[in-house]
Amino acid sequence: MDWLSDEDIMQEVKQGNTDLLALLFHRHHKHLFNFFLQTGVEYHHSEDLMQQVFYRILKYRNSYREHADFRKWMFTIARNIMRKHFETRKRHQEQDLPDILLNFIENQINNSDEEEKIKILYTALENIPAQDRELINLSRFQGMKYEDIAEITGTTVGAIKVKMHRAIKKLRDHYFQKADQ
Amino acid sequence: MTTQKINTMKCNNTQINALLTAYLDKALTPEETIMVEAHLNNCSACLHELQEIRNIQQQIEQTPLIEPPEDAEKRFRQMLEKQSKPKKRSITITVDFSWKKIAAAIIIFLAGAATALLIQPNTETSRSSLASLENQVSQMRQVLMAALIKNDSPSDRLKAVQYAEQISKPSPEVTNILLETLNHDPSVNVRLAAANALQEFAIHKEVRTALAESLQQQSDPMLQIVLIKMLVQLHEQSVVPTLQQFSHDEETHEMVKKEAEEALTVLL
Ligand SMILES: [Zn+2]
Numbered sequence: 299m300d301w302l303s304d305e306d307i308m309q310e311v312k313q314g315n316t317d318l319l320a321l322l323f324h325r326h327h328k329h330l331f332n333f334f335l336q337t338g339v340e341y342h343h344s345e346d347l348m349q350q351v352f353y354r355i356l357k358y359r360n361s362y363r364e365h366a367d368f369r370k371w372m373f374t375i376a377r378n379i380m381r382k383h384f385e386t387r388k389r390h391q392e393q394d395l396p397d398i399l400l401n402f403i404e405n406q407i408n409n410s411d412e413e414e415k416i417k418i419l420y421t422a423l424e425n426i427p428a429q430d431r432e433l434i435n436l437s438r439f440q441g442m443k444y445e446d447i448a449e450i451t452g453t454t455v456g457a458i459k460v461k462m463h464r465a466i467k468k469l470r471d472h473y474f475q476k477a478d479q
Numbered sequence: 480m481t482t483q484k485i486n487t488m489k490c491n492n493t494q495i496n497a498l499l500t501a502y503l504d505k506a507l508t509p510e511e512t513i514m515v516e517a518h519l520n521n522c523s524a525c526l527h528e529l530q531e532i533r534n535i536q537q538q539i540e541q542t543p544l545i546e547p548p549e550d551a552e553k554r555f556r557q558m559l560e561k562q563s564k565p566k567k568r569s570i571t572i573t574v575d576f577s578w579k580k581i582a583a584a585i586i587i588f589l590a591g592a593a594t595a596l597l598i599q600p601n602t603e604t605s606r607s608s609l610a611s612l613e614n615q616v617s618q619m620r621q622v623l624m625a626a627l628i629k630n631d632s633p634s635d636r637l638k639a640v641q642y643a644e645q646i647s648k649p650s651p652e653v654t655n656i657l658l659e660t661l662n663h664d665p666s667v668n669v670r671l672a673a674a675n676a677l678q679e680f681a682i683h684k685e686v687r688t689a690l691a692e693s694l695q696q697q698s699d700p701m702l703q704i705v706l707i708k709m710l711v712q713l714h715e716q717s718v719v720p721t722l723q724q725f726s727h728d729e730e731t732h733e734m735v736k737k738e739a740e741e742a743l744t745v746l747l
Contacts, residue, residue, distance in 0.1 A: 320552070323552060327551060327552065332545055349554065354745065379744060438540070439539065439544070458501075459497070462501060463498065466532055469535060473535055474531060
C-alpha cells in the first residue's frame with residue numbers, strides 16, 4: 299500500500315473505507331507523537347492527543363477536501379487540539395519538556411558526546427516558548443514548507459520567515475550559552 | 480568562539496538579519512536571496528550567525544524521534560473497529576432518520592397526487608416529451624409548495640418543504656421561501672426540514688452563504704448543531720466567525736459549543 303499517497307488513502311476513507319485510516323495512523327503517528335512531546339505535552343497525554351487527532355479525522359472524514367494535503371490538515375487539527383489541551387490544563391506557555399525526552403537519551407544513545415549535544419538541544423528547547431517550539435518542530439522535525447506552516451498557524455509566509463528566525467535565534471542563544479559553559 | 484567575541488560583532492541591518500533562517504531553509508524569493516547574499520559578503524556577524532543556525536539545524540536532524548507507546552496502533556485499530564459497527568446513533572442521525580421516515584410518507588402521498596394530476600389532460604401529455612413532463616411536475620410542485628407553506632398547520636408546511644426538495648431546478652423563489660422558512664418558521668421541525676431541503680441546493684454559493692448566515696439567527700441547539708455539521712461538510716469558510724462566537728459565548732448550549740469547537744479545528 300506504500301505506493302498510495304496519503305491523499306488517495308484519505309479519499310478512500312472518506313468514501314467509507316474507514317479501516318484504511320489505520321494506514322495513515324501507521325505512517326504518521328510517530329511524527330505526530332513527537333510533535334506533541336517536543337512542544338511540551340507529557341508522554342501519556344501525547345498519546346492521548348495523537349489518538350484524538352485521528353479520531354477527529356475519522357469523525358470529520360466527510361469534510362476532507364479531495365487532494366488537500368493530508369499532513370497539513372492533520373497538523374492543523376493537532377495544533378488546535380493541543381492548544382485546547384494547554385488551555386484546559388491552565389498551564390502557561392513555558393511548559394517543561396517531558397522528562398522522557400531527557401531520560402530517553404541516557405538510555406538510547408551510547409555515544410556520550412552525542413548524548414551531551416542532544417541534552418543541550420532539549421534544554422535549549424525547554425527554555426523557549428511553546429509557540430516557538432511548535433514552529434521549529436514543524437519546520438525542522440517535520441520538514442514542512444513555510445507555505446504550509448503559514449496555513450497551519452493562520453498567518454502569512456512573510457510573517458513565518460521572521461517568526462522562524464526569532465524562534466531559532468532564541469534556541470540558538472540558549473544552545474550556545476550551554477555549549478560554552 | 481567565546482560569548483564575548485560574538486558580542487563585539489553586531490549586524491546593523493535587522494531586516495535582512497531576520498531572513499537568515501529562511502535563507503538556509505531556501506524559503507526566500509529570488510529577490511530576497513540576492514539581497515541576503517549581498518549582505519553576507521559584508522557582514523561577518525550574519526555569516527557567523529548563519530554558521531550557528533546551520534549547526535543547530537544539523538543537531539536537530541541528528542536527534543532521533545522518540546518511539547510512541549507500542550500498543551498505540553493497536554488501540555487505534557480497536558477504536559476503528561468499534562466505530563465501524565453501527566451502534567448508537569448521534570443526534571443528527573436520529574433527526575435525519577425520523578425525518579426520512581416522514582419524507583418517505585410524504586413522497587408516497589405526493590407520487591399519488593402527481594400521477595392523478597398528470598393523467599387528467601391525457602391527449603396533450605401523451606404527446607409531450609419526458610423532459611417537459613418533468614418540467615410540469617416541477618412547476619406544479621412549486622405552486623403547491625408556495626400555497627402550502629402559508630398554512631397554519633406545521634404538518635402542511637412540512638409537506639411544502641418536502642415538495643421543494645423534489646423540485647429539480649428550483650427557482651430563486653423556491654430557495655427564498657425555504658430560507659425564509661428556515662429562519663422564521665415557528666416550528667423547529669419545519670425549520671429542520673427546510674435546512675435539510677436546502678442542503679440539496681447547496682451547490683449554489685448563495686445558498687451556502689445564506690445557511691451560514693442563518694446559523695447566527697438560530698436559537699435552537701438542535702438546529703444549530705445540524706447547521707454546523709452541514710456547513711462543515713460544505714467547507715463553508717464564512718461560518719468561522721459565527722463558530723468562534725459560539726465557542727466563546729457562555730450562553731451557547733454545551734453541545735453546540737463542543738460542535739463549534741470541533742468544527743473549527745477541521746475547517747482549514
Ligand atoms: Zn548582518
